[in-house]
Amino acid sequence: MRGKVAVDLHVHSALSACAGEEMRPPEVLLTAEQRQVRILGLVDHCTARNAWAFVGAAQAFDVRVFAGLEVESAEGVHLLALFDSLEAATDMDRVIAEHLPGLPNNERLFGKQQLLDELGNVIGLDRRLLVTATDLRIDEIAEMVCGREGLAVPAHVDRQTNGLLPVLGFVPPGLQVQAFEVSRHLSADEARLRWPDLRGRPLLTASDAHCLDEIGQVVTWISEDLARAEVSAREWGLLLADEVLAAGS
């Protein structure tokens, strides 16, 4: 798309149990660059412990990384929490850790959760069960993200599993999120037809990539100006929402 820049705000690393082991910083960022994804959201289930490696490695690529987490609320809803600063992401990670159930991961059933460095070397394993819900309500999580100048986006809101609308049935009034991610299975128009609650709200699409080939397969197109804007993730999210609404999606 001429004059437009691709953004993929939902990409997992090998720290997510369900993601492939090839989801290491150099491979992910090279793939993103090759597919002209200029801004990438790195989110793992309920943790940001690999974010530093991706932010560090991104310096060698023409890709900007938002460090984040995909947090699961007590209701079972997934929410992307994205930050422009590693400190904010790390702080969010620390708080979320206090709200996990304290169960161990089962690698055979769910997969490995690999901690990586910038070069993609495995430097450890996260032994906690991360593919599960925190005891925080969706609105509490959104508020925590905003309080840290982050961008809050409910993930795959149309999905039967962990999607905001099938799980809750409506968008809670006053929920502090800047946009909503619709899964690759549905267009924005189809989503609004099915859930009138989404009318007038900014809808994004992203890949939810768990393997290299999925990166950038589904993106959101934004302006060059927005891609370059040097503002906090929260403000950037507000600008993004304006652009997405103006573009009619």
Next chain:
Amino acid sequence: MSEKVRLAVSEVAERLGLLLAAGEEGLEAEVTGALASDLLSYVMANGKSGQLWLTIQTHPNIVAVAALAHLAGIVIVSGFEPEEDTLARAEEEGMPILLTAETAYTVAGRLYELGVR
């Protein structure tokens, strides 16, 4: 006085008219109780070995959650249909998946009547 009975998954399935969709290998396991929940995280944290799980969830993660908690089987209620990869996963794990058009409420009541408590 209520009496606790020993029932295998296969007997429960037969008495309640549940349709086996996958995981035949686990049919002889004893049913020690049941729980009804559609929140996977709740089942991960509270599911107990030998329980039957009544749910409307149909995606492959339900098999991983059931195996994690050592449940006896999964009853997908209200006529919901499991996805293909859910059935494949259940075969791998030997985790029975049973189907019924009845609601969780009704199935729970009938299980209680059977003596599963």
